[in-house]
Amino acid sequence: MQYDGHTPIDLEQERIEILNAFKGLLRATKDRSRDETKLIRKAFDIALEAHKDMRRKSGEPYIYHPISVARICAEEMGLEPTAIVCALLHDTVEDTHITLQDIEDIFGVTVRKIIDGLTKIPEVFDENTSIQAENFRKMILTISDDFRVVLVKLADRLHNMRTLSSMKPEKQLKIASETKFLYAPLAHRLGLYPIKSELEDLSMKYCEPEVYQQIEGKLKSTQDVRNRFIRRFVAPIRTELQHQGYDFDIKARTKSISSIWRKMQTKDVPFEEVFDVFALRIILNTPHEREKSDCWRVYSVVTDFYQPSPERLRDWVSTPRANGYESLHTTVMSPQGRWVEVQIRSKRMDDIAEHGLAAHYKYKESNSETNKFDRWIAEIRDLLDNPDSSALDFVNDFKLNLFNDEIYVFTPKGELRVLPTGSTILDFAYDIHTQIGNKCIGAKVNNRLVPLSYELQNGDQLEILTSNKQKPNDEWLRFVVSAKAKQRIKQALNEAHKLVAADGKEILERKFKQHNIRNTPENIRALEKHFHIDTTTNFYYKIAKGKIDLAQLRELNVVAGNIILERKIRSKKIKGSEEDLLNEGINTDTDTIIIGEDFKGFDYTLAKCCSPIPGDSIFGFITISSGIKIHRFNCPNAVHLLSKLAYRCLKARWQNNALVERVAAIRIIGIDQIGLVNRLTEIISKQNNINMKSISFETNDGVFEGRIKVLVFDTAQLEQLTRKFEQVEGVKSVTRWDAAVDSEELS
Numbered sequence: 001m002q003y004d005g006h007t008p009i010d011l012e013q014e015r016i017e018i019l020n021a022f023k024g025l026l027r028a029t030k031d032r033s034r035d036e037t038k039l040i041r042k043a044f045d046i047a048l049e050a051h052k053d054m055r056r057k058s059g060e061p062y063i064y065h066p067i068s069v070a071r072i073c074a075e076e077m078g079l080e081p082t083a084i085v086c087a088l089l090h091d092t093v094e095d096t097h098i099t100l101q102d103i104e105d106i107f108g109v110t111v112r113k114i115i116d117g118l119t120k121i122p123e124v125f126d127e128n129t130s131i132q133a134e135n136f137r138k139m140i141l142t143i144s145d146d147f148r149v150v151l152v153k154l155a156d157r158l159h160n161m162r163t164l165s166s167m168k169p170e171k172q173l174k175i176a177s178e179t180k181f182l183y184a185p186l187a188h189r190l191g192l193y194p195i196k197s198e199l200e201d202l203s204m205k206y207c208e209p210e211v212y213q214q215i216e217g218k219l220k221s222t223q224d225v226r227n228r229f230i231r232r233f234v235a236p237i238r239t240e241l242q243h244q245g246y247d248f249d250i251k252a253r254t255k256s257i258s259s260i261w262r263k264m265q266t267k268d269v270p271f272e273e274v275f276d277v278f279a280l281r282i283i284l285n286t287p288h289e290r291e292k293s294d295c296w297r298v299y300s301v302v303t304d305f306y307q308p309s310p311e312r313l314r315d316w317v318s319t320p321r322a323n324g325y326e327s328l329h330t331t332v333m334s335p336q337g338r339w340v341e342v343q344i345r346s347k348r349m350d351d352i353a354e355h356g357l358a359a360h361y362k363y364k365e366s367n368s369e370t371n372k373f374d375r376w377i378a379e380i381r382d383l384l385d386n387p388d389s390s391a392l393d394f395v396n397d398f399k400l401n402l403f404n405d406e407i408y409v410f411t412p413k414g415e416l417r418v419l420p421t422g423s424t425i426l427d428f429a430y431d432i433h434t435q436i437g438n439k440c441i442g443a444k445v446n447n448r449l450v451p452l453s454y455e456l457q458n459g460d461q462l463e464i465l466t467s468n469k470q471k472p473n474d475e476w477l478r479f480v481v482s483a484k485a486k487q488r489i490k491q492a493l494n495e496a497h498k499l500v501a502a503d504g505k506e507i508l509e510r511k512f513k514q515h516n517i518r519n520t521p522e523n524i525r526a527l528e529k530h531f532h533i534d535t536t537t538n539f540y541y542k543i544a545k546g547k548i549d550l551a552q553l554r555e556l557n558v559v560a561g562n563i564i565l566e567r568k569i570r571s572k573k574i575k576g577s578e579e580d581l582l583n584e585g586i587n588t589d590t591d592t593i594i595i596g597e598d599f600k601g602f603d604y605t606l607a608k609c610c611s612p613i614p615g616d617s618i619f620g621f622i623t624i625s626s627g628i629k630i631h632r633f634n635c636p637n638a639v640h641l642l643s644k645l646a647y648r649c650l651k652a653r654w655q656n657n658a659l660v661e662r663v664a665a666i667r668i669i670g671i672d673q674i675g676l677v678n679r680l681t682e683i684i685s686k687q688n689n690i691n692m693k694s695i696s697f698e699t700n701d702g703v704f705e706g707r708i709k710v711l712v713f714d715t716a717q718l719e720q721l722t723r724k725f726e727q728v729e730g731v732k733s734v735t736r737w738d739a740a741v742d743s744e745e746l747s
């Protein structure tokens with residue numbers, strides 16, 4: 001690609017300027033040995049030669065880009081020579097004849113791996129979301145091998161953002177919004193605050209140019225007033241700190257345009273009312289062991305002069321944030337009635353805040369408790385290890401991880417756990433172990449019993465309560481905010497979904513037999529189409545959940561337009577259903593009892609052990625002294641009666657339209673929550689035609705068991721009620737409740 005501008009290029013002059021830029025890079029790279037300097041020089045020579053015929057959109061030689069990226073790595077991230085070498089070479093394999101093998105031959109396998117990782121991350125993600133997600137995942141996978149991949153990539157993106165004006169407008173917008181969406185949060189998470197702010201500001205400049213320029217203008221026009229104010233505000237503090245003999249530095253930092261804009265939006269105030277347009281930073285040069293106490297002493301000096309706001313005290317010195325940030329923040333009132341944010345930190349803390357990860361490693365030996373990066377990496381790896389997670393889910397969950405701030409809670413033994421803000425006891429349970437999460441029924445927070453949905457507060461101490469009978473359900477996804485918990489619940493639900501689907505499959509097979517329909521893939525596909533269902537697993541699942549009207553099977557091939565079910569040639573007797581199998585044992589010589597309002601002929605009563613209601617499959621049993629008792633086929637006593645005393649059993653069925661109310665008993669198991677009983681009774685009272693006969697509740701260690709007797713007309717009505725109960729928060733299972741074996745019913 002040759003530059004085709006109108007000004008002739010002085011190539012000799014250009015060469016001198018390039019060399020100067022490289023010298024600037026060398027000056028910015030501190031702590032390099034002679035050998036390392038040689039390697040950097042070699043990387044520069046190779047990149048210069050490889051990119052020699054290329055120019056950037058702005059017209060300048062391409063080599064300026066890798067030099068600038070390397071300089072950002074050295075100066076703004078404090079990275080070491082290997083990263084500088086990689087930054088210089090980062091575009092060679094993708095854009096020139098240089099191969100990964102060449103790189104490995106000259107610079108060794110570490111540099112090869114980093115360049116390989118960098119080459120895999122495309123400049124702009126494809127429109128196709130799944131490709132985008134997949135690439136992002138690859139990027140993270142590579143980071144876990146070597147963090148320098150993502151750091152060099154961030155430097156690359158920062159330089160591209162700084163030079164974005166020479167791009168075409170539509171490309172500007174795409175790159176800018178992607179920067180906001182992916183890279184700024186990543187920089188934040190890595191503790192690279194200045195880079196994060198600059199990325200956000202630059203993307204805002206292109207995505208929302210009007211607002212950006214407006215705020216930029218206002219910042220400029222108020223600069224002088226601000227400086228005067230700061231000088232007067234700082235003066236007494238400076239004098240007192242000098243008097244006490246501190247070695248310190250005070251800086252005034254104007255907030256980034258994007259964070260001012262965020263404040264204006266969240267607080268709904270104009271620019272003039274954003275109180276913390278700037279913050280004061282007091283940086284102490286103090287030995288590590290005195291950091292904490294010195295920060296607090298300086299705090300006391302500041303608050304001797306100015307009144308602090310207690311709600312705005314942030315102590316990240318005692319408890320650093322997960323990304324390693326440490327600082328003591330307070331907001332104080334100036335004599336002019338203006339709030340001023342003051343940040344107090346040691347030089348080491350400032351270094352970490354400014355340079356993030358790299359500085360963090362530099363200090364790592366001297367401070368063993370700052371291993372939170374490792375925890376974060378472990379979390380990401382954990383998610384990646386999960387084979388079930390689709391790539392898109394991963395990005396969504398990951399983003400969630402990036403944007404959340406954290407809260408601090410404790411285990412019963414006093415161990416500190418950091419979780420995203422908004423976490424519930426479920427997030428906590430899953431953070432400890434997947435099985436603890438899956439079996440969690442509630443928790444004791446500060447010795448008080450709370451439901452699963454309880455939102456954790458800073459400083460809570462938790463003891464998780466578990467039960468082997470517990471299972472995750474869909475509702476849980478609404479309670480959790482951490483990516484890990486979401487992931488684990490989805491996985492458990494998927495497994496449960498498959499189990500339910502297996503039941504559905506059996507039900508369908510039985511129905512097919514009953515209606516003489518061939519069990520062929522064609523028939524199943526025809527039904528899926530008819531019921532508008534996407535997958536066979538879903539189809540089975542919905543059948544099991546009773547959400548598909550299988551009664552339609554009888555007429556479907558006649559009624560439906562293009563649905564034709566292939567049926568078997570009718571045989572005389574259709575076997576297969578559960579009921580049919582049981583019926584075989586029944587004395588068929590006698591008449592069938594018809595159970596209904598106008599009963600004639602037989603003297604019968606409904607068995608108390610299973611309380612049948614219209615719609616239930618039933619049979620009659622002749623007792624010695626109390627006439628005929630009607631039982632459900634799924635009565636706990638049925639198997640005994642039908643197998644051992646079959647000669648005393650009779651066929652029975654419900655008379656159609658028999659509108660008589662019957663007692664049905666329901667057992668509800670769940671987690672004790674305030675207002676739960678109220679919600680359950682409310683459901684019953686709102687249902688027309690259902691009367692409650694009795695209700696009783698027992699609670700044991702957070703788990704409640706409720707027994708409700710209601711009057712219903714048939715199973716359809718009962719099922720409707722059951723489904724409503726199942727939807728209540730905290731309810732785990734709703735079943736028909738059968739009384740224990742009652743000898744009266746059996747004799």
Ligand code: MN
Pocket residue numbers: 065090091156
């Ligand atoms: Mn690049």
